[in-house]
Amino acid sequence: MNPNGKVTREQSSISSSRASRRMKPWLLLAPTLLVMLVTTVFPLAYSLMVSFTRYELAREMGWEFTGLINYRDAVGDQRFLASAIQTVQIIVPALVMSFVLGFSIALLLNRPFRWRGLFVSILAVPIMVAPTAGAMAFALMLTPKYGAVNDLLSILVGQRVLIDWLGSPGMAKLSVAAVQVWRWAPFHMLILLAGLQAIPDQLYEAARVDGATRVQLFGHITLPLLRWPALVGLLICFIDLVKIFDTVYVLTGGGPGTSTETLTFYTYHIGLRFFHVGYGAALSFYVLGTVLLLSVLLVQVFRWRKEGVV
Amino acid sequence: MRQESGMPRMMDRREFLRIVAGAMALGVAGDWQARALPVHAAAKKNFGGQTIRVAASTEYYAVAFRIFSKQVEQEYGVKVIPDVIPATDAYTRVMLEFTTRASSYDIVMFSPQWLADYAPHLEPLKPIAEAAGLDLSLGDVLPAFRDMYSTWAGTLYAMPFDGDMHILYYNKAAFEKTEYQKRFRDKYGYPLVPPQTWEQYRDMAEFFSGWDWFGDGQKHYGASDGYRPGRTGFWWFMGRFANYGGVYFDEEMRPLINSANGLKALQNMVDIFSFAPPGSTTFGYTEVENALVKGDVALSTNWTSVARVAEDPSRSKVVGKIGYAMLPGTMIAGKLHRVGSLASGWSLAIPKYSKNKEAALHALELYTRPDVSLKISLNPATGVDYTRRSSVDSSEARTAWPNAPGFLEVIKASVDVGFPAPLIPGAEEYMKVCGDAMASAVAKTKGVKQALDDAAHEWNRITDRLGRDNQKRLWKAQYDAMKQRGLVYKPLL
Numbered sequence: 001m002n003p004n005g006k007v008t009r010e011q012s013s014i015s016s017s018r019a020s021r022r023m024k025p026w027l028l029l030a031p032t033l034l035v036m037l038v039t040t041v042f043p044l045a046y047s048l049m050v051s052f053t054r055y056e057l058a059r060e061m062g063w064e065f066t067g068l069i070n071y072r073d074a075v076g077d078q079r080f081l082a083s084a085i086q087t088v089q090i091i092v093p094a095l096v097m098s099f100v101l102g103f104s105i106a107l108l109l110n111r112p113f114r115w116r117g118l119f120v121s122i123l124a125v126p127i128m129v130a131p132t133a134g135a136m137a138f139a140l141m142l143t144p145k146y147g148a149v150n151d152l153l154s155i156l157v158g159q160r161v162l163i164d165w166l167g168s169p170g171m172a173k174l175s176v177a178a179v180q181v182w183r184w185a186p187f188h189m190l191i192l193l194a195g196l197q198a199i200p201d202q203l204y205e206a207a208r209v210d211g212a213t214r215v216q217l218f219g220h221i222t223l224p225l226l227r228w229p230a231l232v233g234l235l236i237c238f239i240d241l242v243k244i245f246d247t248v249y250v251l252t253g254g255g256p257g258t259s260t261e262t263l264t265f266y267t268y269h270i271g272l273r274f275f276h277v278g279y280g281a282a283l284s285f286y287v288l289g290t291v292l293l294l295s296v297l298l299v300q301v302f303r304w305r306k307e308g309v310v
Numbered sequence: 311m312r313q314e315s316g317m318p319r320m321m322d323r324r325e326f327l328r329i330v331a332g333a334m335a336l337g338v339a340g341d342w343q344a345r346a347l348p349v350h351a352a353a354k355k356n357f358g359g360q361t362i363r364v365a366a367s368t369e370y371y372a373v374a375f376r377i378f379s380k381q382v383e384q385e386y387g388v389k390v391i392p393d394v395i396p397a398t399d400a401y402t403r404v405m406l407e408f409t410t411r412a413s414s415y416d417i418v419m420f421s422p423q424w425l426a427d428y429a430p431h432l433e434p435l436k437p438i439a440e441a442a443g444l445d446l447s448l449g450d451v452l453p454a455f456r457d458m459y460s461t462w463a464g465t466l467y468a469m470p471f472d473g474d475m476h477i478l479y480y481n482k483a484a485f486e487k488t489e490y491q492k493r494f495r496d497k498y499g500y501p502l503v504p505p506q507t508w509e510q511y512r513d514m515a516e517f518f519s520g521w522d523w524f525g526d527g528q529k530h531y532g533a534s535d536g537y538r539p540g541r542t543g544f545w546w547f548m549g550r551f552a553n554y555g556g557v558y559f560d561e562e563m564r565p566l567i568n569s570a571n572g573l574k575a576l577q578n579m580v581d582i583f584s585f586a587p588p589g590s591t592t593f594g595y596t597e598v599e600n601a602l603v604k605g606d607v608a609l610s611t612n613w614t615s616v617a618r619v620a621e622d623p624s625r626s627k628v629v630g631k632i633g634y635a636m637l638p639g640t641m642i643a644g645k646l647h648r649v650g651s652l653a654s655g656w657s658l659a660i661p662k663y664s665k666n667k668e669a670a671l672h673a674l675e676l677y678t679r680p681d682v683s684l685k686i687s688l689n690p691a692t693g694v695d696y697t698r699r700s701s702v703d704s705s706e707a708r709t710a711w712p713n714a715p716g717f718l719e720v721i722k723a724s725v726d727v728g729f730p731a732p733l734i735p736g737a738e739e740y741m742k743v744c745g746d747a748m749a750s751a752v753a754k755t756k757g758v759k760q761a762l763d764d765a766a767h768e769w770n771r772i773t774d775r776l777g778r779d780n781q782k783r784l785w786k787a788q789y790d791a792m793k794q795r796g797l798v799y800k801p802l803l
Contacts, residue, residue: 057409058427059735059776078764144588145606164588169755172591255539256591257750257761273402274739275409276775 051281058275070282079258080283083266084290090173090262091241094180099234101181102188109189110196120193124186131183135250138179142166142251169259172252176260179247184240188233195229196222231302235295242291263287355442356387357669362416364673366392367400367656370693371419371472374686378677386672397421398541401738404428413661416670419471422459422655423737426784429462433660433667435674436466442668444675450698454728458791459655462733468657469678473697474613475724476549476651478511479620480504481608482633484523493517504635506646508550508578511609511638512585518608519585526605532585533609534593534601537752541738542594544731544745549611549651550575552729553639555800557789558740563782565769567744568762570802574640576751576758583752591753603628611637613653614721618690621711625690630712634720642800649797650724652731696721729797734784736776743768 051071054064074080109120126134141148142165153161166172203221212220245264248254254261267287271280366372375392382388393415395403401424407413408431420428439446446469448456455470484490485502494502498513505511515532524530536546556571566572583590587601595613602610603619603626610616619625620632639648658678660670676682684701686694688710696702702722708715732740747765750756756764773781792798 056775058405060430061777079768162588164591167589167591167753169753252592253539254746255749256537256753257539257755258746259750259753259755269742272406273742274736275405 047281048285050278051285053278055278056275057277063278066278070279071286073279074282074286079261080263080266080286082258083261083263086173086260087242087244087262090177090260091180091238091244093174094177094184094241095234095238097177098181098184098237099188099230101185102190102233103192103230105185105189106192106196109193120190124190126183126186127190129183131246132250134183135179135247138175138182138247139251142175166252167256169256172256172260176244176247176251179251180241180244184237187237188230191229191233192226195226199225227302227306231299235298238298239291239295242287242294263290354385355668355672357672358387359383359389360387360666360669361389361391362664362666362670362673363414364390364392364417364658365395365400365404365415365419367395367397367419367421368693369394370691371656374689374692374694375677377686377689377692378682381682382673382676385676386669388669388673390673401427408661408663411663413663415661416664416666417658417674418661419656419658420468422468422470422657423731423733423741425459425462425467425657426733426735426737428659429465429467431662432467433662433664434465434467435469435660435671438660438667438671439675442671444671446675446678447680447698450680450700452697452699452702452725454652454725454730454795455655455657455697458728458730458733459652460657463787468659469674470655470697471658471678471683472656472694473725474653474655474695475721475728476545476611476637476653477614477720477724478504478635478637479602479610479612479616480514480633480635481524481602481605481628481631483628483631484518484608485633487523490517490523504633505609505638506648507640508553508575508638509640512578512581515582515585515609523608524605530605531587531601531607533582533611534586534590534598534607535579535582535611536594536598537579537583537586537591537749538594538745539749540742540745542745543748544741545651545653546611547575547579547744547748548653548729548731549637550578552649552651552797553637553647554578555640555642555647555802557792557797557799558732559785559789560799561786561789563773563778563785565766566799567747567769568759568766571800572762573758574802576748576762579748580751580754580758591749602632614695614717615693617714617717618688618710621713622690633713634717636720636724642802647800648727650726650728652725652728654731727796730788730792732785733788734781736772736781739772740769743772 052065052067054061054066054069105123109116109123144150144162144164144167147165149165150161150163153163164171165175199221203225204217207217207221243264244262245268248260248262248265252260254265263283264287267280267283270276270283364375366375372392372394375390379390379392382390400420404413404415404418404420405424405427407415408428411431413431418428418432435446448466451460451470452473455473456466460466460468460470485504491502494514494517497517500510502514502517505514511533517532518530519532520529522528522530536542551567551572554571554575556569556575557566560566586593587606589597593601598610598612599616599619601607602612602616605627617632617634621629623629636648637651639646641647658674660667660674664670677686678697680698680700683698684696684704684706686692687696687701688706696707701707702718707718731737734740743765747756747761751758751761
């Protein structure tokens with residue numbers, strides 16, 4: 001301002017330029033924010049609102065605000081609770097086995113040899129196969145009488161093998177978990193292989209000079225440096241596994257009985273098959289909450305480990 | 311809505327209604343004429359290549375639509391494009407569109423259990439057929455399919471396309487072997503003839519299980535039924551439940567699936583599962599059919615379309631060896647209670663939201679016309695079963711294979727006392743819950759009583775969710791219709 005209290009042209013120009021600078025990032029972000037608002041924030045907010053209503057999409061009954069009743073009903077829904085337990089029973093072994101298998105393969109491949117690139121590409125094929133197509137192939141392979149798995153076992157043991165892979169609750173869960181291991185082990189392999197190759201050779205050489213054994217090299221260099229790639233891989237895999245649907249849908253249909261019915265499979269039936277969308281939305285928020293909670297917890301555990309708290 | 315490029319302009323709803331109203335005005339006076347006219351001769355309207363889409367619930371139904379698509383085009387100038395929607399997804403996919411007051415399809419194929427849910431979105435057929443001068447030959451449709459599976463609240467919304475029911479199949483060659491007959495009588499104390507009751511079915515399944523009665527050097531099994539969870543498994547439970555004298559609800563809408571009738575029906579399934587081929591927990595129509603036609607099992611219950619496959623040398627190892635009977639029954643108060651099981655069925659209807667209703671109606675008329683319906687049902691590639699009296703009585707059907715007359719008699723006997731699925735809103739959900747309960751008991755994750763008690767609890771929740779009073783009223787209407795056909799609850803002690 002000049003002494004008369006009026007804004008000079010120069011001051012006005014500076015102010016305008018500052019405002020422009022402040023706006024620029026928002027303008028650049030605007031398209032992304034808009035897309036996110038439309039595709040993520042709005043549906044999420046809308047489904048949250050629906051979860052507080054009694055809303056039967058297939059019937060002309062209209063909406064009815066019911067507050068937390070859907071959330072209360074879900075807690076008392078035995079089938080929903082059972083599906084939560086079954087989800088854990090399927091995904092925990094799948095997560096552990098796929099990680100162990102992927103890590104083992106990554107260690108085997110972490111040395112130069114001929115055709116290594118080809119091997120890695122072939123082993124990564126399951127990631128590229130559509131989950132439904134993979135599940136359908138397994139459904140055929142696991143057929144007791146005509147399936148490839150029993151045929152192979154029959155050749156190996158020299159007598160007719162007729163294992164009903166999907167016939168009992170335990171075997172069916174195992175089979176669903178096995179399909180997930182087939183799908184996710186290559187993913188862990190790729191991430192961990194990249195992590196292994198990023199570890200500088202000098203670290204190993206220095207440790208060897210100090211007389212470190214192979215076990216010590218693995219325990220004190222390889223494992224700590226793979227912590228973050230492993231965490232990222234486990235997190236992505238875990239979040240996807242909690243949502244497990246396609247394999248169950250194609251392979252077992254939730255059976256035998258309801259023994260392989262998972263959270264998302266049950267939620268799908270409630271919300272999208274029978275159109276109880278209010279209740280279905282409430283169930284899906286429980287699933288979302290569980291995923292968020294466990295993901296945060298997992299990250300926190302790794303942070304505590306890094307800081308030496310645990 | 312879809313409009314094919316190069317096609318003539320489609321009529322909008324108002325224009326269509328105007329034409330219908332005009333046609334009705336002309337037709338009222340001459341209504342007797344339309345009725346007196348021979349089948350499909352009244353109107354030979356040409357739609358100039360208008361395209362309609364049909365939601366066909368499996369590939370073999372799509373085959374049926376394709377076979378006669380040329381005839382539809384030649385007679386009415388309507389191009390028919392069948393889209394296959396897997397049967398398991400058909401309800402959801404079509405219903406989802408209906409909830410948005412839209413339909414990608416001009417004809418929808420659906421299972422009649424969904425009629426209560428679909429009805430508000432379907433075009434009543436009689437008025438538009440009469441307006442168009444088309445005779446749907448309703449008098450020829452088997453009454454059970456016409457009255458229970460096509461009509462809702464007194465209005466005809468659909469035409470039966472696939473007249474489904476479950477019947478009993480048995481390996482006649484094995485049953486007629488003197489050696490087996492003697493061994494069976496020695497063990498069970500009564501003759502080896504097609505089972506009259508589910509207890510006999512169990513005994514016979516046990517007798518034939520685990521040895522080479524087929525004579526090919528391999529182990530064979532007793533009986534094959536469908537144990538897949540959900541809607542699929544429900545059909546096999548329903549056949550037993552009905553024959554144990556059960557009905558779905560009492561007059562107060564309290565579930566009766568966990569009554570003594572239900573418990574005995576499910577216990578019978580659990581018992582017989584021990585004599586089923588490996589992998590049976592996931593068996594549905596196709597797998598059960600395969601087990602029979604490959605000679606794996608001596609007994610089976612399944613849809614009537616299996617009979618044609620069993621007589622097809624390119625697909626069957628048991629050509630000429632299969633016998634047919636009604637589903638087994640139960641002795642109640644000293645009398646044999648035996649009914650048919652109208653499992654599933656598929657009908658054709660026109661969504662209110664179609665913009666090609668008149669063309670769709672003409673195509674629908676042709677596909678369900680008596681002569682076309684018979685040809686479709688006789689073709690083993692279609693999997694379509696008889697819906698019309700004239701088909702069941704036709705010489706073509708009777709001479710289709712040597713044992714066909716016996717098969718047709720079983721159909722007639724079964725359909726006359728055909729027990730229907732639930733036909734009230736939410737039927738699909740009631741059936742899924744019940745099918746899941748059956749599968750849980752068979753997989754032994756729950757006991758029989760626990761499984762059915764849990765299912766009954768779920769049924770109550772569904773009823774409450776959909777409005778108990780309304781559900782009660784609609785169930786009463788269904789039960790009254792069942793009573794008129796002699797299908798009443800027979801309590802077991």
